[in-house]
Amino acid sequence: MSAKKLQLIIVSIVLAVGLFVLPAIALAGPQIRVLMLTSPAMLALRDMIPEFEKKYGIDVAWQDTAYADIHTKEMHDFTAHTGRYDVIQMDNPWLPEFAGGGFVENLEPYIKKMGLKLTKDYEKKWPPGVELHPTIYLEDELVPLLNFYGNWKGDLYCIPNMPGVQLLYYKKDLFENAQEKAAFKKKYGYELQVPKTWDQFRDVAEFFTRPPDLYGLTWSAGKGNMAVQNYYNIAWSWGADCLAFGQGFPDPQDPLHNMPICNSPIGIKALEFFVSLKPFMPPGVAAYEWAEITTDFITGKAAMMLQWSAFVRDVEDPAKSVVAGKTGYALVPGNPKAPANNVPGIVPGEGYASLGGWGLVMNKDSKNKEAAWKFIAWASCLAMTKEEMAKYLEVGGTNTGRESGYLLPETEWYKVGRYQVELEMYREHIRRRPAIAEEVEYELIVGTEVQKAFVGEKTAKQALDDAAKVMYELMVRGGYIPKKQPFEWPTKYVNPDGTKSGG
Amino acid sequence: MIRKSFSPYRYIIHRNIHYFMILPAILILFSIVIYPMIYSFWISLHTWYLGKPQQFPFVGLSNYYALLFKDSVFRISLRNTLVILSVCIPVEFALGLILALLLNRKDLKGRKIFRSILIAPVVLTPVVAGVLWKFIFHPRLGILNYLLSLVGIRGIEWVADPRFALVSVMMVDIWQWTAFMMLVLYAGIISLPREPYEAAQLDGATSWQQFIYLTMPLLRPIIIVALLIRTMDIVKIFDVIYVLTRGGPGDATEVLTLYNFRVGLNYFDMGKAAAMSWIIAIIIILLAQAYLRIIQTEPFGRGAI
Numbered sequence: 001m002s003a004k005k006l007q008l009i010i011v012s013i014v015l016a017v018g019l020f021v022l023p024a025i026a027l028a029g030p031q032i033r034v035l036m037l038t039s040p041a042m043l044a045l046r047d048m049i050p051e052f053e054k055k056y057g058i059d060v061a062w063q064d065t066a067y068a069d070i071h072t073k074e075m076h077d078f079t080a081h082t083g084r085y086d087v088i089q090m091d092n093p094w095l096p097e098f099a100g101g102g103f104v105e106n107l108e109p110y111i112k113k114m115g116l117k118l119t120k121d122y123e124k125k126w127p128p129g130v131e132l133h134p135t136i137y138l139e140d141e142l143v144p145l146l147n148f149y150g151n152w153k154g155d156l157y158c159i160p161n162m163p164g165v166q167l168l169y170y171k172k173d174l175f176e177n178a179q180e181k182a183a184f185k186k187k188y189g190y191e192l193q194v195p196k197t198w199d200q201f202r203d204v205a206e207f208f209t210r211p212p213d214l215y216g217l218t219w220s221a222g223k224g225n226m227a228v229q230n231y232y233n234i235a236w237s238w239g240a241d242c243l244a245f246g247q248g249f250p251d252p253q254d255p256l257h258n259m260p261i262c263n264s265p266i267g268i269k270a271l272e273f274f275v276s277l278k279p280f281m282p283p284g285v286a287a288y289e290w291a292e293i294t295t296d297f298i299t300g301k302a303a304m305m306l307q308w309s310a311f312v313r314d315v316e317d318p319a320k321s322v323v324a325g326k327t328g329y330a331l332v333p334g335n336p337k338a339p340a341n342n343v344p345g346i347v348p349g350e351g352y353a354s355l356g357g358w359g360l361v362m363n364k365d366s367k368n369k370e371a372a373w374k375f376i377a378w379a380s381c382l383a384m385t386k387e388e389m390a391k392y393l394e395v396g397g398t399n400t401g402r403e404s405g406y407l408l409p410e411t412e413w414y415k416v417g418r419y420q421v422e423l424e425m426y427r428e429h430i431r432r433r434p435a436i437a438e439e440v441e442y443e444l445i446v447g448t449e450v451q452k453a454f455v456g457e458k459t460a461k462q463a464l465d466d467a468a469k470v471m472y473e474l475m476v477r478g479g480y481i482p483k484k485q486p487f488e489w490p491t492k493y494v495n496p497d498g499t500k501s502g503g
Numbered sequence: 504m505i506r507k508s509f510s511p512y513r514y515i516i517h518r519n520i521h522y523f524m525i526l527p528a529i530l531i532l533f534s535i536v537i538y539p540m541i542y543s544f545w546i547s548l549h550t551w552y553l554g555k556p557q558q559f560p561f562v563g564l565s566n567y568y569a570l571l572f573k574d575s576v577f578r579i580s581l582r583n584t585l586v587i588l589s590v591c592i593p594v595e596f597a598l599g600l601i602l603a604l605l606l607n608r609k610d611l612k613g614r615k616i617f618r619s620i621l622i623a624p625v626v627l628t629p630v631v632a633g634v635l636w637k638f639i640f641h642p643r644l645g646i647l648n649y650l651l652s653l654v655g656i657r658g659i660e661w662v663a664d665p666r667f668a669l670v671s672v673m674m675v676d677i678w679q680w681t682a683f684m685m686l687v688l689y690a691g692i693i694s695l696p697r698e699p700y701e702a703a704q705l706d707g708a709t710s711w712q713q714f715i716y717l718t719m720p721l722l723r724p725i726i727i728v729a730l731l732i733r734t735m736d737i738v739k740i741f742d743v744i745y746v747l748t749r750g751g752p753g754d755a756t757e758v759l760t761l762y763n764f765r766v767g768l769n770y771f772d773m774g775k776a777a778a779m780s781w782i783i784a785i786i787i788i789l790l791a792q793a794y795l796r797i798i799q800t801e802p803f804g805r806g807a808i
Binding site (some may be wrong): 223444 | 642659748749754771
């Protein structure tokens with residue numbers, strides 16, 4: 001054998017070892033792949049991965065991706081059954097699509113194996129007002145969060161790990177100013193206070209509107225997502241809802257129960273109210289994205305803001321914000337005039353906001369389910385100790401569905417008053433967007449029409465009538481209403497005035 | 504001596520060897536272009552919702568029928584696309600031509616600097632241009648409203664007002680792509696032959712006459728190419744609108760590709776999305792044919808492409 005040939009053989013062997021053997025050694029320990037949303041909180045979690053790996057001896061291959069791609073990526077993995085990702089982060093409205101489609105694993109066996117306390121209440125059913133399935137309780141997880149995120153037909157499929165809800169942010173210095181207080185009382189006949197009802201809210205917004213330096217409120221009617229969520233944050237507390245089954249699930253027995261009712265008289269009144277707030281907001285809000293709302297508030301241009309809780313990070317950052325340390329947080333206002341027998345099942349006078357945020361699910365095609373569960377339990381703080389949780393919050397993580405996480409007085413957001421209000425919202429004041437697999441389409445349909453009413457292209461009635469028509473077509477296309485069933489008002493479930501009938 | 508026996512297979516292979524040689528290219532082309540096109544047409548004849556991928560019912564041309572006659576958003580998108588086309592193309596062409604002629608003047612000093620500055624917008628990614636203009640259009644903080652306020656015009660909500668949203672989008676498109684028009688026309692102008700101009704000058708033609716009777720006809724093939732590229736680009740316009748308005752307020756800036764993207768990749772209604780793609784493709788093919796026909800009737804018969 002010539003020296004050259006020998007050399008060639010040695011090089012080939014080395015290459016083969018490098019290519020196949022080394023990764024095989026690296027893969028020998030349990031390894032899981034996770035797919036998360038690119039966001040500050042998840043990047044903080046990524047930085048803590050070495051601690052998880054050390055604690056459990058499981059390697060984590062981390063991938064995060066932007067909101068625009070994540071749903072498509074996940075659906076591709078599910079429908080092709082590749083099992084590429086073991087743990088996946090899921091936006092909460094996708095539960096019917098993921099769990100209903102049989103793509104994700106029931107987590108209960110793993111929870112029981114780990115020795116965590118999971119109980120079900122077959123008397124007090126979920127969701128309130130609709131009562132379909134047993135309510136699930138797990139350790140100190142917040143019941144509404146856990147059930148909205150993960151309860152699919154009475155089984156648990158998802159653990160919340162990055163919840164979000166809108167809060168009312170207000171400039172404390174304005175509300176505490178003696179001169180402002182006196183002027184307000186003179187004009188409106190009652191004390192200036194953080195608004196608890198939408199009527200007070202409108203008065204306060206009007207009072208502080210002094211363009212171009214100060215506006216009463218900054219919010220958004222941006223196309224789709226922004227318009228529809230902000231509108232329903234008003235409309236629910238007025239007793240309106242989009243579909244006749246409210247915040248339950250589509251009714252497979254009776255298509256009438258799945259009819260759109262967004263153009264009910266209550267819904268129209270709520271939209272008129274939303275539009276009536278426009279003069280108290282800065283110009284351009286009709287096209288704002290979420291971040292732009294915050295820009296107005298942190299530059300001190302607005303007295304109040306309704307915004308997702310995650311934006312407290314920007315508001316309390318003195319480098320960016322002139323209102324850092326001067327901002328108060330409160331519950332979203334309510335409407336005491338709402339009818340008692342309303343479709344969404346709300347308590348008149350209480351405020352409601354749509355539940356946002358993300359949870360963790362396990363891919364049914366995962367080849368390493370035990371390890372995947374350990375990651376889910378850890379990344380949702382369920383299996384974290386109090387110290388670990390405090391540390392995670394400190395490095396920029398987010399509170400999960402665990403109640404005790406909101407009650408750590410040493411954390412920064414507890415000190416500014418965010419966590420207490422946020423916890424209160426999660427306990428009693430959240431509502432779910434329609435639980436249909438076509439939720440993204442619903443947001444664009446209703447969100448576009450709401451925006452049209454907001455910019456004055458249509459009246460509130462026209463806009464919602466049109467939205468109802470397209471929503472009916474969507475429900476037919478989704479198979480919730482048979483083709484031969486014409487669009488009609490579901491009097492069996494909802495009275496013509498928009499209140500709930502006998503059923 | 505052993506004679507090779509005559510093999511008909513070998514003969515056939517030998518006679519058709521050229522086909523075998525281009526076979527790899529054809530196979531690749533078939534698998535990445537032709538097959539997907541045929542398949543997308545096949546999908547467009549079905550209802551296919553990706554959430555329930557196992558259901559694939561044949562529905563004939565009803566996706567096309569629904570889009571053309573029943574879908575108001577599609578009609579608005581089509582109308583908006585045509586409006587952008589009919590405003591932006593002439594304006595970009597006129598401004599581009601003027602700039603190209605100015606750049607070509609011999610008495611212009613610092614031509615290279617002007618050229619570089621003018622080309623800058625073309626180099627920007629459209630998404631970046633969109634974000635940039637979002638700042639410019641900001642009703643309270645944007646420079647555009649500040650400048651307008653100096654002459655007494657106040658409070659235009661550029662992208663949030665249905666009356667101005669489409670205008671805003673067109674402004675961005677014109678700002679970004681006029682320079683492209685200029686670049687192509689300028690390249691054409693400097694490559695024109697000098698002799699006809701010298702002859703015309705001897706005959707006493709004014710510079711206006713030279714422009715009308717020499718520059719324009721000689722430049723014609725270049726003009727057609729520039730217009731054709733821009734037309735295809737505008738039918739495909741997406742990024743700027745997605746960043747600026749997401750098609751809003753309402754449907755004011757909804758265009759074909761944006762709606763197509765939404766139906767396909769947000770709603771996962773693949774049948775309808777495939778049908779829409781075919782309609783867009785047909786529109787582009789028709790427009791391209793119209794332009795090519797203009798070239799063929801060109802007076803000097805100098806079809807350039």
